[in-house]
Amino acid sequence: MNVIEINHLTKTYGKSRGITDISFNVEEGEIFGFIGPNGAGKSTTIRTLLSLIYPTSGNAKIFGKDCIEFAPDIKKEIGYLPSEVFYYDNMKVFDLLKYSASFYKKDCTKRIKELAEIMDLDLTKKIDDLSLGNKKKLGIVQGLLHEPKLIILDEPTSGLDPLMQQKFFELLETENQKGATVLFSSHILSEVQRLCNRVAIIKEGAIVTVEKISTLQENNYKKFKIHTKTALDKGYFDLPGVSQLEVKDHLVHFLFRGNLNGVLQKIAETDITNVWIEEPDLEEIFMHYYVKED
Amino acid sequence: MNIFLHELKAYRKSTIIWLLSLIAIMVLFMSLFPSFHKDAGEFTKLLEGYPESLRKAIGLDLNNLFTIMGFYTYSLTFIVLVGAIQAMNLGTSIVSKEAREKTADFLLTKPVTRSTVITAKLMAAFVSLVITNIIYGAAAYGMASQVKVEDYSLKMFLLLSLSILWVQLLFLAIGIVMSVMIRKIKSVLTVSLATVFSFYFIGMIGATTGDASLRYLSPFKYFDPSEILKHSGYELSYVITGAVIIGIAISASYYVYAKKDIHAV
Structure with a gap:
């Protein structure tokens, strides 16, 4: 059963963009991630679900009921945590x-x-x-x-120290095991990754993709930065799975997806002074989705 | 009921302060009455020296100024002004404070409709004003009994004193409709003082020129104490106009607030 059903939801503020034609579903018992950079439309979507703002077109259903028409009824079972709390x-x-x-x-x-x-x-x-x-x-x-059946969190972790964040996540997991569905919006991929079953990625007011976390992890990109002793031939790291390759004198940058052993072997064969292997940030993941769309 | 009680509690402090100010002004004026009454002849001579239009503008009527009700009528021009500011402040802040203090998200994600929220807030403001008027009325009655030199009509006293409440209800309604129309009110006092004084001055000009149509433009003059004294009652056409304005302002507030987008902070 779907706890949240969003159908072609559009909200425009005068001339400026809010969200355009957003559709996705959140199933019962899921922890659903909603990620995107600041200003992408996460809060707009959430505020529409909570009937704080009204959609320009399209609609959303929560527990199978229209989120505007049956707002007071629905809200009995919703717990909401805004990104900035004021009381x-x-x-x-x-x-x-x-x-x-x-x-x-x-x-x-x-x-x-x-x-x-x-x-x-x-x-x-x-x-x-x-x-x-x-x-x-x-x-x-x-x-x-x-004890709400649906917990909606809008960038909930800002301002919490790591220990509290940990406790908070455990709390969410407990609530989830008791049957609560969670919609978790964030611009930090890693926190969504560890908690969520599925994620929707939103950029510039539109949904880029809705995927299982496991799929995203298969798409796991690593960001490589290698400093070598001698200048390298440009084609040296041009392997399958390498993208955004940049070679500048002794410094090599690229994103890699696939079997790590191949790259590491390549690195081992060169005379390097330093190496950084990092998780790409969200922007870079988005870049990947844009490339795929083109 | 919970919102109503919460709101009532929130206004408690300011209601007490406004109430004390109203009583203080009333006591100040009424304590002057005995000496005014004693030297009525000299005061009349002195005040006759003022231009008539000025006397009209500030509501001085030499024919009855030296009776207790006439004197109370004169003090009411100022007391009503203070009462109007209280009511306008309440009206302007009850909805806008949620946006200003950023608590709208808290309140409106609760299982309540927006009209429930407005009703509860309006009722709390209304009850605050009624309590203010009851205590003020008792204090004014006590004071008048202390300084009176002749008997006066209790009915007249009540009609005059209640003009505060009627004007307050008008400004409460004007305040709330303004607060839902304006997207964000940074300072309630600026908005309410500007509005109240504009209407007050329109009323003063109207009184000077004697222009009947100008009288409809200032809520202060709908329940003008000196007119109440003159007619020994309220004038129906103004009572109806006042009621219509309150009705329209309140319904418009419900309508606009229900449709309004509550923006993130």
């Missing part, structure tokens, strides 16, 4: 959580305490006095306290 500054943490819980017709006190414990959040503090990271933790507790 009523003069309230105490616990009061805000109680206020948040009062919108859902169930007792969430126990769950609030549990989540605050996991996320190490001080319930007695004033919101105004919280650091950015602590506000984010409050956002997480606030988004999960009513």
Whole structure:
């Protein structure tokens, strides 16, 4: 069953581009990644799903119901964590959580305490006095306290230290095992990679591809940078699977996909002074999708 | 109900401050009444020296200024102004504060419709204003009883005092419709002071020229205390105009807010 169905969703703001003709589905029980650079339209899509903004054309269904028409009904089962969290500054943490819980017709006190414990959040503090990271933790507790069936996260990890990020991911995995579906938007591929089953890649307001993480990993690109003692022949690294090859004096750059042993052997045969093998960043992955489209 | 209570609590502090200011102005004016009354002859002579148009603009009516209701009427021109600023502030901020403090995302991703949100907020603002008027009215009644030199009509006193609430409701409605139309209000006080004073001055000009059509342009003059005193009641045409304006402004606010895109911060 599809928890989210997005059909030809388009949103334009005056003349500027929002999102164009976006379609994808998120299945029940999935952790679905939604990645793209800043300004690609991730937040626009998410805000439309939450009926904060209204689509210009197309529609989206959540739990099989139209996300605008049945918004209040649907939102009972949605937990949302925005990229930047803002709450009523003069309230105490616990009061805000109680206020948040009062919108859902169930007792969430126990769950609030549990989540605050996991996320190490001080319930007695004033919101105004919280650091950015602590506000984010409050956002997480606030988004999960009513045990939603669908968790929507818009760049949730900014401001969290690695330890908290780890705890947060574990929390998401637990919720997921209990049956919650997660839509996770991010511009960092690595965090999506470790958590998600499938990802949609969005660029400039359009979906570039929807793929399984396992497929993406098969497409695993490595970025090579090699510094050699002597200038190399331009064709030396021109192997199958090498792209964007650049040779400048003693420095060689390229992206590689395929069997790593071949390249490493090639490197071993040269007299090198240094070598860097890195994960390509998102931009470079996108480059790959653009090349494929052409 | 939860939004209503939350909002009511949020306005508590400002309501108390506005209420105290209203009472302070009222007490200040009314405490002057005994000496005004004693030296009525000299004051009349002095005030007759002022041009008539000026007297009209600031609502000075020498015929009844030295009766307690006449004097209260005169103080009300200022008290209503302060009350209007309170109401306009409330109206302008109840919706726009969510955008300014960036809490709209929190509230509107909850399982509530936008009209529920507006209703709860309006009700909270309305209740704040009613509470303000009840306590103010009690204080004014107590003060008037202290300084009175002759008996006065309680009905008249109530009609006059309630003009504060009616003007406040008008400005509450104007404030809320402005706040949903303008995309982002950076400073509520700037918007509300500008609006309230513009209408106040239109009202003053109208009073000077005696132009009846100008009177429709200023909500202050719909429940003009000196006219209430003159007619011993409200004027139906203005009551209806006021009610229509409130009705249109509130419905427009619901409509616009329901259709509005809530943009990310």
